[in-house]
Amino acid sequence: MIIYNVTINIHESVHDQWMDWMQNKHIADVLATGKFTSARMVKVLVEEEMGGVTYSVQYTTDCKETLQRYYDEDAPRLREEGHRLFGDNMLAFRTELELISDH
Numbered sequence: 001m002i003i004y005n006v007t008i009n010i011h012e013s014v015h016d017q018w019m020d021w022m023q024n025k026h027i028a029d030v031l032a033t034g035k036f037t038s039a040r041m042v043k044v045l046v047e048e049e050m051g052g053v054t055y056s057v058q059y060t061t062d063c064k065e066t067l068q069r070y071y072d073e074d075a076p077r078l079r080e081e082g083h084r085l086f087g088d089n090m091l092a093f094r095t096e097l098e099l100i101s102d103h
Contacts, residue, residue, distance in 0.1 A: 001060060001061070001062065001098070001099040002060070002061050002062070002063060002064055002066075002067050002096060002097070002098055002099070003058050003059070003060055003061075003096075003097040003098075003099060004036070004058070004059040004060075004061060004067055004070070004094065004096060004097075005056055005057070005058050005059075005094065005095040005096070005097055006056070006057045006058075006059075006092055006093075006094050007044070007054065007055070007056045007092065007093050007094075007095070008054065008055050008056075008057070008090060008091070008092045009048055009050065009052040009053070009054045009090070009091045009092075010052055010053055010054075010055070010086070010089065010090050011051070011052050011089035011090070012051070012052060012053065013089060014086055014089045014090070015052075015053055017085075017086075018085075018086055018089075018090065021082075021085065022041065022055075022057070023041075026078070026081070026082065027039050027041065027057065029078060030059060030074075030078060031059075033070060033073070033074045035061055035066050035067070035069060035070040035074070036059040036060060036061050036070075037060050037061065037062070038059070038060045039057060039058065039059050039060070040057070040058045040060075041055060041056070041057045041058075042055065042056050042057075042058070043055055044056055052091075058097075064096075067096065079092075
């Protein structure tokens with residue numbers, strides 16, 4: 001199993017609007033691509049020197065090839081929407097994780 005982890009720092013001035021967009025549109029849009037089986041959103045409990053609030057959204061998929069198809073077919077459009085809506089008030093970085101074991 002592959003976890004596509006997106007860590008986002010969002011400025012307080014757009015936090016509520018961003019949270020509504022994430023919870024009611026963006027995560028659903030990513031899942032609607034059919035390339036992920038689940039998504040989990042968590043708040044990062046570390047205060048950032050740059051301010052803002054940080055979250056991690058973890059999307060689960062079956063393999064690296066499916067994730068690559070997401071990058072090729074869907075990611076540009078979905079990322080552009082966030083950039084258009086929130087611009088420099090949102091900073092995101094992405095990490096790919098492979099699940100080794102559950103206990």
